Amino acid sequence: MSYTPPPPPPPGAGGYATPQTNKKALWSMILGILALVFCGLVTGIPALILGNGAKKEIAMSGGAQSGAGMAQAGVILGWISIVFSALVLVYALTTGSLGS
Template sequence: MSYPPYGPYQGYPAYGYGPPPEHPQATTIMVLGIVGLVFCQLLGPVAWIMGSKAKREIAQSGGMLGGHSSVTVGYICGIVATCFLMLAVLVYGVVIAIAVVGGSSSGY
């Protein structure tokens, strides 16, 4: 009778089996990206920069780090939130410029 091989601890898989551990900041990047997209666009650039760094680290790990999908979601949400932030700054700038020009040429 043969028994199945066990890993270093009874009932746990041996090292190297199962999914790789997730990048330590994967969940943080995803949360920052989603919150930046929905509530506070100022967090968008933070998620974009952190996501870019984490994607690079995952690629350099050679498959030893997981969490690529969570990092990608946060990264893309960060890019979109940053675009919304830049659009809002542009719109506010145009509105302020129109108000300044319109207020100074009224002749009063």
């Protein structure tokens, strides 16, 4: 008794479409990583904005888009970089090491 696999379905029939990754979520994560490593506020704020926008778009897509984890990572990394930049700025202002 041999087993033969079933024939493939005809083209365009049935199946599920794979969800597309939201581009804002991807860029939010990339900018969040860059904010944490290099730039602070310059890329942290856009990471936060893009991440929140991506999370809303993904929720409204009804499963057609993926990337909620990347969007959340971008938001978290954006907040961390903003808080860290603020702490560095406060430290620099209180110790007088900013200019004079």
